[in-house]
Amino acid sequence: SVGGTLKAILMKIDDSSANAFCLDAGLLYKDYYPNLNLAAVLTNLGTKPKFVSQSDPLPLSIRLGSAYNLPKSLPIPLLIALDTNLSPLYVALGIEGQISPIFSARAGYASGPADEGSGLTAGIGITIKPTLSLDYAIRPYSELGLSHYISLSTRF
Template sequence: MIKLLLLLLSLNAEAATLNSGAAFLKIGTGARPEAMGGAYTALADDVSALHYNPAGLASLFKRELGITHTEYLLGSKFDFVGFAQPTALGTFGLGFVRLDTGSQEARNADRQAVGGFSAADSAYTLGFSRRLNVVSLGANIKYLESRIGSDSASTFALDFGANRRLGNFTLGLSVLNVGRGMKFISQRDPLPLILSLGGAYRLGGALNLALDVRHEPNDRRTDVGLGTEYAVLPMFSLRAGYATMSSVQNRSPLNGLGGGFGLKLKNYRADYTFTPFGDLGNVQRISLGASF
């Protein structure tokens, strides 16, 4: 149980602002965007756009399948599977995420061990995006489910997004996790509503720069993420980023740094990112993708 509480606190910067539930919705789903500080609202151009900005799905011209495995904090595991299908109407997307915190030790009022329980959170996503000249619009509907031992809660949520190309510059906007909240037993906690505004600049075909400003009104937080991506070779890219949310959680500005690399061979790609979280440990992500 202590491990679960520590994990929940790590997903929110300060206990005093831990007002929302379903904190797993804040965890990034892609190795590439998280290597860039999560600054992906405007840059989103692969199937992980389902998580950051559904409007980004419209940039896909082929079917795409993507999976990500994350070795998350305190021994927990976070996984993502996404699929996108372009059509004449627009691009449809399907996504699934799951946070598994493993087995937890249960204790009674006298702090005596009385067995164990498991805890997990899941989200199932259906998304759609359509390009309208230089503007793309997108939306998701999500079914959310959380389980702690024998108790469970579920709800639906919506995401909305838009982006606009202005030459080499793209402006993105997303509103994520719009819904009633999740109710465990008698208490309903609001979802972590996230309002994001982002910009991305593509310099030729080798360098991408991205900046996001994210506001969470339910948790009274505003954070900034920025990142860069440089294609050293057509098949090899280096990435680095910084996220203020990570640094605040760990009380050290250096802990907001992250980095990684990507490999691409024809229609296949692999990405890796490493993000330090101070005393809580390190987060490592591996993403694999294919377009066809």
């Protein structure tokens, strides 16, 4: 599968704000091995956010990942995911439990520098229709506090 996301990014630090627009693109190879999926993603290809007079590019990254669906005989279907960013190098590990056909809970840990969002993460997912879902995630971001992520996804 091939996919992409157009992102509008809004940032605020004290009284200054900035915005940017970018593209994420990815490839997914399903069932490389039974229950194992492999992926590659390019993120943050786009414009530079500008705070007052300073403009800095968003961190362009290439990520590789894998996900393994644990046996369906478990009381709650579980997915374990491993994500690796190549530049700078870091590793993230997460787990997702499908509590009901429409609700999923997620937790994880990302290594790396504190100013790049390392630490414990959490999130939820709601499947509105088989082709439409709403996701929310939260993760620490050093002295800036918590970052909140909300996404609405469609599949076709």
